Amino acid sequence: MKRLIVFIKQVPDTAELRIDPKTNTMIRTGVPSIINPFDMYAIEEALRIKEKWGDTEVIVATMGPPQAEEALREALSLGCDKAILLTDRKFAASDTFATSYILSKAVEKIGDYNIILTGKQATDGDTAQVGPGIASWLNIPSITYVKKMIEVKSDYAKIERLMDYGYDIIEIKGKFLMTAIKDLNEPRIPSFRGKMAAKKAEIPNWDAAYIGAEDKNIGFLGSPTRVVKAFSPPPKQGGIKTEGDDIETAKKLIANLKESHLI
Amino acid sequence: MLKMKYELTEEQKELVAIAHQIAEEKIKPLREKYDEEQIFPEEIIKIFGQSDLYRVFIPEEYEGLGMGVFEMALITEEISRVCGGIALAYAGSALGAYPIILFGNEEQKKKYLPKIAAGETIAAFALTEPDAGSDAGAVRTTAVKQGNKYILNGTKQWITNGGYAGIHSVFASTNPSKGIRGMSTFIVEKDFKGFEIGKKENKLGIRASNTSELIFNDCEVPEENLLGKEGIGFRIAMKTFDQSRPGVAAQALGIAQGAFEEALKYAHQRKQFGQIIYSFQAIKFMIANMAMKIEAARGLVYNTAKLIDAGEKETAGYSAMAKTMASDVAMEVTTDAIQVLGGYGYMKEYPVEKMFRDAKITQIYEGTNQIQREVIAAQLSKQVSRLK
Numbered sequence A: 001m002k003r004l005i006v007f008i009k010q011v012p013d014t015a016e017l018r019i020d021p022k023t024n025t026m027i028r029t030g031v032p033s034i035i036n037p038f039d040m041y042a043i044e045e046a047l048r049i050k051e052k053w054g055d056t057e058v059i060v061a062t063m064g065p066p067q068a069e070e071a072l073r074e075a076l077s078l079g080c081d082k083a084i085l086l087t088d089r090k091f092a093a094s095d096t097f098a099t100s101y102i103l104s105k106a107v108e109k110i111g112d113y114n115i116i117l118t119g120k121q122a123t124d125g126d127t128a129q130v131g132p133g134i135a136s137w138l139n140i141p142s143i144t145y146v147k148k149m150i151e152v153k154s155d156y157a158k159i160e161r162l163m164d165y166g167y168d169i170i171e172i173k174g175k176f177l178m179t180a181i182k183d184l185n186e187p188r189i190p191s192f193r194g195k196m197a198a199k200k201a202e203i204p205n206w207d208a209a210y211i212g213a214e215d216k217n218i219g220f221l222g223s224p225t226r227v228v229k230a231f232s233p234p235p236k237q238g239g240i241k242t243e244g245d246d247i248e249t250a251k252k253l254i255a256n257l258k259e260s261h262l263i
Numbered sequence B: 001m002l003k004m005k006y007e008l009t010e011e012q013k014e015l016v017a018i019a020h021q022i023a024e025e026k027i028k029p030l031r032e033k034y035d036e037e038q039i040f041p042e043e044i045i046k047i048f049g050q051s052d053l054y055r056v057f058i059p060e061e062y063e064g065l066g067m068g069v070f071e072m073a074l075i076t077e078e079i080s081r082v083c084g085g086i087a088l089a090y091a092g093s094a095l096g097a098y099p100i101i102l103f104g105n106e107e108q109k110k111k112y113l114p115k116i117a118a119g120e121t122i123a124a125f126a127l128t129e130p131d132a133g134s135d136a137g138a139v140r141t142t143a144v145k146q147g148n149k150y151i152l153n154g155t156k157q158w159i160t161n162g163g164y165a166g167i168h169s170v171f172a173s174t175n176p177s178k179g180i181r182g183m184s185t186f187i188v189e190k191d192f193k194g195f196e197i198g199k200k201e202n203k204l205g206i207r208a209s210n211t212s213e214l215i216f217n218d219c220e221v222p223e224e225n226l227l228g229k230e231g232i233g234f235r236i237a238m239k240t241f242d243q244s245r246p247g248v249a250a251q252a253l254g255i256a257q258g259a260f261e262e263a264l265k266y267a268h269q270r271k272q273f274g275q276i277i278y279s280f281q282a283i284k285f286m287i288a289n290m291a292m293k294i295e296a297a298r299g300l301v302y303n304t305a306k307l308i309d310a311g312e313k314e315t316a317g318y319s320a321m322a323k324t325m326a327s328d329v330a331m332e333v334t335t336d337a338i339q340v341l342g343g344y345g346y347m348k349e350y351p352v353e354k355m356f357r358d359a360k361i362t363q364i365y366e367g368t369n370q371i372q373r374e375v376i377a378a379q380l381s382k383q384v385s386r387l388k
Helices: A037-053 A066-078 A096-110 A130-138 A192-200 A246-259 B010-037 B042-050 B053-057 B069-080 B087-103 B106-118 B176-182 B233-269 B281-309 B316-346 B352-362 B369-386
Strands: A002-007 A010-012 A033-035 A056-063 A082-086 A115-119 A142-152 A156-162 A167-173 A176-180 B123-126 B142-146 B149-160 B167-173 B183-189 B195-200 B211-222
Touching (some): A002 A130, A033 A066, A037 A056, A037 A066, A037 A115, A037 A142, A037 A176, A056 A096, A066 A192, A082 A096, A096 A130, A115 A130, A130 A142, A130 A176, A142 A167, A192 B010, A192 B053, B010 B053, B042 B053, B042 B087, B053 B087, B053 B106, B069 B281, B087 B123, B087 B167, B087 B183, B123 B149, B167 B211, B167 B233, B176 B233, B183 B233, B233 B316
Parallel strands (some): A002 A056, A002 A115, A142 A176, B123 B167
Antiparallel strands (some): A010 A033, A142 A156, A156 A167, B167 B183, B195 B211
8 A cells, every 4th residue: 555644734824923022932822723724735635646546545644732633633534544643742842853853753653655745834934944854854855846746656756846937847766755835736625524534533642752752852952943033024015106107107216216226 | 693503513513614615715716707707617516526515415325414404505505605606506406306315216316316416417407498487387398108218398498507417307297188287207317318408598697507498309218217106296396395495595595694794894894974884874774684684584494494304294384485585585685785885886896796686586486486475375374274
């Protein structure tokens, strides 16, 4: 049987995150949680690959507090076969380096696999580091910003990766990790039977000891980076608008640019 | 206060949540275009199918969820809140399937219901003809037995999902001299020889729903596709309507709810004379009335659907009341919603003019509201002897 592993993150459902200026942390109270939107594309792609291949197991996993189980149940309702919750007090305060270490240990514990999928980044931290980090720890290639799977077999894939100008076409052999972007697909809506089954599914909790994660590599101790300060940047101000006919507006614009010493 | 809470089961809540998600995420972005261009929502039907929504009204033995009219109505309402036209791709299939569910034999159910449950194909109900509308007994399409087949000839008109459905419940006369007692019902597949799709109608509202003529030109239907027996077609139609009318009522309710929410939102944003227009009594009383009417209709619709599911015998009158009241409310609320939005409401940039156009049909089809009042009055008359 072939196997796909999808890593997801539960994030607050809001476009405008608020930061508590005293503690430098996100204000989470009263904000509902969702699966990180980019991870939804990773789940959808895994399910599509499974449908194409047949005889494939999709395992969805997340690291988080016990309530992250909700996100896993949602992933199950979409059609993932199994879910794993990585949860341990020792995991708290892990940065992207420690988090990707923990997730790589979980992969080792799961065993064999064909592809690891995840979203390009989480909408709360926005680092885009954890996906490639897992690949580094596992010493496998990672393909980020995947916009299209041209071909995907159990040991070979041809993939379009988004770049600043256009895209790359990459061929890859063997295991790899990929991170999904919005262009990749359109996530499905859960089915009723999927939802009801997901409610009853048993989700194992794996802790640091179970996956063999060493204390020095996880949590605060294992995190080389520190958040010094978090703040809400001021909202973008509207630009200058010039009005009138074409010639008139062009003149005004030139005058403005000169005044600002831009030309 | 946007919608009164009813004691829904966990399963019912999940169904409503799925319908809500489909409506908001998949239907809302395309409803305007599909209405304007009369596009049939094939990809939405696929989503309804994948999400198990068509399974709701199909018995468990035939790959359904074995739920009732109430659940079908809850889903129809939730979809109609966003688009009353696309909702018909859902509820219309239930209408086409009910004759098979209610009167089909084991083989017929086994053959057809799992396909409808999976959304692999949708069903249609074909009764109306150019000269047989409210007078459903005046059907002129004939079915003549020849060997082990029935040969159907005639034209059906205004058939919802016509042209896209794979399975049709068709009403034809096997004995024209007997009038309504000579009517029979057949399951007709799209690919049967002599079955043709006629004119596609251009309509005022529910434009994303396909409404077509069906032409039977020596159409060959195997005898095993007769539902029940010859001569019970009229009874099949009436029993089907008893089940399906809460669906039309729910569609009307959803359209009304959608329009009410738009009006409420707009009235809190729109400023005139330096204040939001909701601060004017003329506006807010209109909206308070909308809310009251909708809640009253919802109570009637939900309770009727639950009575049917509980196996209550005499529900024809309540079904008629629910359909009539909810559709009248939908017409009133959508009319007022346009009024609240004023000039903007009249424009296609805002969805209320579409809701107004979509609402009108609910007063007309599956029995006009005038026919419904006949049904209600007839039911009441039957009870008069019980009064002392």
